[in-house]
Amino acid sequence: MTERYQQERRERRRLHNTLVELRGNIRVHCRLRPVLPFDDEFRGPGSQNSPVSGAVAHAVDDETILVECSPPGHPLINKTYTFERVYGPAESQRAVFEDVCPLLTSFLDGYNVCIMAYGQTGSGKSFTMLGPRPEQDLALPSGPHGHLGIIPRAAGEVFRLIAENPSWRLEVDVSVVEVYNNDIFDLLAKDGCAVVSRAKRQVLTTTEGKKEVSGLTRESVHSAVELMTLVAAALRLRAKQATAVHADSSRSHLVITVTLTAAASSRSTADRQSDQSPPAELRGPTPQRPAPGRRPGATRTVSSVSPRTRGLGQGSQGPGGQVLSKLQLVDLAGSECAGVSGVTGSALRETSLINRSLAALADVLGALSEGRGHIPYRNSTLTHFLQDALGGDAKLQVIVCVSPCQKHVAETLQSLGFGARARQVERGCPAPRKPxxxxxxxxxxxxxxxxxxxxxxxxxxxxxxxxxxxxxxxxxxxxxxxxxxxxxxxxxxxxxxxxxxxxxxxxxxxxxxxxxxxxxxxxxxxxxxxxxxxxxxxxxxxxxxxxxxxxxxxxxxxxxxxxxxxxxxxxxxxxxxxxxxxxx
Ligand SMILES: Nc1ncnc2c1ncn2[C@@H]1O[C@H](COP(=O)(O)OP(=O)(O)OP(=O)(O)O)[C@@H](O)[C@H]1O
Structure with a gap:
């Protein structure tokens, strides 16, 4: 009986997801992290009777989250929110990844995909996207997979899918940027001594109206380990700061972009023309083998010259460099209340800019959900940079991360409200990039x-x-x-x-x-x-x-x-x- 019930639930969810996709909605999942030792000091009086010590937010089932508490001096809070999927505190990293994994097949099919974690500081965004302390573990994809987050698992899955089809000839490039204090920094840029350094960049519009970062470093990678090694190096440069809420708080939005391009082929043009069958994804050398004329780990830079007259795939990439699709993996900085996080000085300015950029993100989603004529993408560097993913043709998955603690209930309600709003957005059906x-x-x-x-x-x-x-x-x-x-x-x-x-x-x-x-x-x-x-x-x-x-x-x-x-x-x-x- 229980099994049948579960089966029917799964089927209902699958049909619902199909509907979401047909309507061009943004998929929103919600993850409730467990109560952790560092939450103890924040336990409030209204949460004493809660079934989980200190928790005021509960995953009622795998689609519903309930926030229930009576903060002293405030009216009773009793609110439920529904999402495509709700993960309870006990759910594993693997369970979260399994639900986003089909998007990677879409990425290989030529769709742009964006997976983004949103939530207050300390709510588990970096844990969900990267896993615990990834910058200290370079051998991520080949190591034990227990706590790995979405990004290393996605890296493994992308290369697994490519390896499954040896006839595909693709190149995979990666770029890593952080949006810090409303500026974009290239975390893979190297200085004159080939040492990785942060370099400031700008968002530009290509001839096709797409948003690109000028002069951005894109490293060619041939395995998941190579990809994660670069990411781990970039993470060491990411701005961090200890706050009263989270000892290892990220102060910037991290965006990792994996680009799939058709590699230059060594065959003659006549050879290529006589080949009747290959779809776009079958052109060029396999990702395991570097393309002719490109050594492993080769760096390419998106030209900053005349961005309006030069598309991303042209000029800098040679004849085989047609961009097929992009996968953007976004670990947003956490929203926070300055009073609670106890930041001062430059950290206070960071907090204010983080909150402002997240508010701009909420405004963009609000404008999209209401179908307004003007969408305020340019109000913040973050939304300007993510414009194609938010309002364009990318399949967008948002994971709202929340803390169960009463101390954070205001931020939790704000994050859940953000997720509910994101669910209202209806965009055109995602279009593949291929002709x-x-x-x-x-x-x-x-x-x-x-x-x-x-x-x-x-x-x-x-x-x-x-x-x-x-x-x-x-x-x-x-x-x-x-x-x-x-x-x-x-x-x-x-x-x-x-x-x-x-x-x-x-x-x-x-x-x-x-x-x-x-x-x-x-x-x-x-x-x-x-x-x-x-x-x-x-x-x-x-x-x-x-x-x-x-x-x-x-x-x-x-x-x-x-x-x-x-x-x-x-x-x-x-x-x-x-x-x-x-x-x-
Ligand atoms: N689901 C979970 N299970 C176990 N531990 C978790 C979970 N989610 C988060 N944590 C732990 O909680 C702490 C805070 O998580 P994390 O660093 O991911 O927060 P964050 O939302 O990225 O914060 P910030 O925005 O400040 O960077 C970390 O120590 C992390 O390991």
């Missing part, structure tokens, strides 16, 4: 297609159903056939995606060509679908009568009822997916 002709049909791509193509959504929904039945973890393999990229999910082909430049006049269009409007719906479209062998009506008569078929031009839209109502489908005539017999 449409190179899309690989995957779980998320189909959903993007559904939202763009209402006419065919019912058919796409069928495809999605089959893809889902194969399981969210299934990674479809791609292969080349005569001009089509066939996508497999656990041995069942779900659709064929047209490749660029293969629209031979007499060739039967593939199902997805029809779905995408590449081929119009006149004439033989239905039988053409059958001819592909990918989608078919199992029962006879197979097609709607000609008079009832939609006569539409390319790209025209048709409400679903026109397809379905005039024609009564024969019994059991749902579109079925035919197992692919071609060898892949």
């Amino acid at each position: 449409r002709s190179e899309w690989t049909l995957r779980h998320w791509d189909v959903k993007a297609l559904i939202s763009k193509n209402t006419m065919k959504s019912w058919i796409l929904a069928e495809i999605l159903c089959v893809a889902k039945r194969a399981g969210p973890q299934s990674t479809p393999r791609t292969a080349s056939t005569s001009g089509d990229k066939v996508v497999q999910a656990q041995g069942t082909s779900v659709a064929a995606v047209p490749q660029a430049g293969c629209s031979a006049p007499h060739r039967a269009p593939t199902s997805l060509e029809c779905l995408l409007g590449v081929h119009n719906w006149r004439g033989d479209s239905y039988s053409a679908w059958e001819a592909t062998g990918l989608l078919q009506f199992p029962a006879s008569p197979r097609m709607p009568p000609r008079t009832h078929r939609p006569a539409l031009g390319r790209g025209e839209d048709l409400p679903r009822r026109h397809c379905l109502l005039p024609w009564t489908p024969p019994q059991d005539s749902r579109w079925s997916l035919v197992p692919q017999t071609r060898s892949l």
Whole structure:
């Protein structure tokens, strides 16, 4: 019984996440840290009767958090908040990572992804993102994984996914910056003696309107250990300060950006042109092997010259340097009440600038959730820098970290309010960076297609159903056939995606060509679908009568009822997916 209940909960959550994604919402998870020894001194009188000593915030279930206390001289607080996922104090780092792990598959699929931890000082942001004291442990990804945070696990997962597909030819670069006192510092920059030093940088806008940091150092990495070694070195430069709340408080926002680029290929142009099949992610050398002309650990710098006339992928990176996707991992500085943290002097100024930048972040989310015309990204360097992730096409995951203690209840309520507001934001469906002709049909791509193509959504929904039945973890393999990229999910082909430049006049269009409007719906479209062998009506008569078929031009839209109502489908005539017999 309990197992069935858990199963249904999981299914409900999965469906909810799908909905969140379809609506373009920001996913928000909440993590409640345990009461820790350093909290003892903050235990308040209103929390004495709490089931967990000193705790006033409780994870009621895996979607709900309750804050309940009666601070002296204040009205009773009894508030619940719901998030896509709530982690209780006993939940492991692994559990947190497992929920964000699918985003890394999206990153490899060509989506921009941003994972961000938000919360008050000492609430567990760095613990969640990095793990305990990562700057002291250089061998993170290969060491015991018990307490590793999201960043080292993500590094391991990215390289694991790449290694799973030896035909992919990618380069992975990493940059690390901190936003400190409203300025950006490059934590991988080296001085004249090749010693890593902090160098001040600026946010610029590229020709495509994207935000980039000028002159930013990007180090090429070929393994998770290499990546984490750089991160650990950068962390030693990050601004820290002991406060009354947290002895090791970060005073800056840390942003680690992992960039996936198509590496320059050693093959001739003719060779490349004769290769019909590879999607964008298959170009260039494998990440384990350095690209021709690039040594391991090579540094590249984003040019600061004429940022408006030079995109990130051009000029500084050579012909193979097309940026495919970016993964931003953000450990924000903690909000804090100066009275509680007891800071003075320069630390007080830091606190004020941290709070101001976090307030600017909340303002941006507020403006986005209300659909305002003007979004105040430029009110702070942090929001200006993260503009693409917040309002752009990135899949954004926010993890709100909270303390269970009564002393921090005001900050906890503020953080939970921030998370609730972030959940209200509705953006466009995240778009992959790759050209449409190179899309690989995957779980998320189909959903993007559904939202763009209402006419065919019912058919796409069928495809999605089959893809889902194969399981969210299934990674479809791609292969080349005569001009089509066939996508497999656990041995069942779900659709064929047209490749660029293969629209031979007499060739039967593939199902997805029809779905995408590449081929119009006149004439033989239905039988053409059958001819592909990918989608078919199992029962006879197979097609709607000609008079009832939609006569539409390319790209025209048709409400679903026109397809379905005039024609009564024969019994059991749902579109079925035919197992692919071609060898892949
Ligand atoms: N879930 C947890 N389990 C065990 N210990 C935790 C957990 N979360 C946080 N801690 C511990 O609490 C302390 C504060 O956590 P952390 O450094 O991550 O806070 P923070 O939110 O990053 O603070 P700041 O913003 O001031 O840097 C650390 O000693 C950390 O190891």
